[in-house]
Amino acid sequence: MKQIFSCILLILISCVTSFSQTIAEKVSDCQEEKNKNVKYEKQLNDWAQLGRYRDANLKVQPPSENEMRVVFMGDSITDGWNLAKYFPGKSYINRGISGQTTPQMLLRFRSDVIDLKPRVVVILAGTNDISGNTGPMTLEDTAMNLTSMVELAKANNIRVILSSVLPVNDRVKNKEGVLLVQTKSRPNEKITAMNDWLKKYAADNRLIYLDYYSATTDEKRTLKDGLSYDGLHPNAEGYKVMQSLAEEAISRALKK
Secondary structure (H helix, E strand, C coil): CHHHHHHHHHHHHHHHHHHHHHHHHHHHHHHHHHHHHHHHHHHHHCCCCCCCCHHHHHHCCCCCCCCCCEEEEECHHHHCCCHHHHCCCCCEEEEECCCCCHHHHHHCHHHHCHHHCCCEEEEECCHHHHHCECECCCHHHHHHHHHHHHHHHHHCCCEEEEECCCCCCCCCECCCCCECCCCCCCCHHHHHHHHHHHHHHHHHCCCEEECHHHHHECCCCCECCCCECCCCCECHHHHHHHHHHHHHHHHHHHHC
């Protein structure tokens, strides 16, 4: 009898525990869904994220007569670049926003670039267009947006540096030991096609082409090992490579 009672008790405890876990999982799922909805709502209310740098832009003073001000416009690769650390003493302003595509950058180009009155703008964009962060996009779509940014910059006497899209790889693992696959959403052939267009457009329009790709790609046309923490975004070593290339390109642009 005691054995039967013990078995029933164990079954009841198991059922209660299972039910509690199910409730907890559902609460967790609801919270995750709520967080996603809040994120999406913010994106809808400010799709181009014009508010991201609004306060910071108001604090930017007009450049002094001899100031060589440069604005870096881009996505997460720019956003994650500590310009003060890699370019100490330089009047460089970071206006990168993680996850952004060229249509979003175009919408904020006036407030985040033109109104800051730089001598030079370094544009690094396109990888999120390829991955479709804001919906499917063709190379022609990206080209139109970049062309518009270049024309706006030129109309305001801002020299333009067009950067290549960086390669990616699938050889980096996350904390759980799972390989992070980057080439599925950013195929090598699409990156190469975009860079071919960027290089030609820069040459045809007498712009500086900043070729990060050639310096960071291997023989398989993927990102060299040791330059990224996830196969997409640069780590400290990756930014070191980019630093010297950017400095050389900016120096050339300022002499034009």
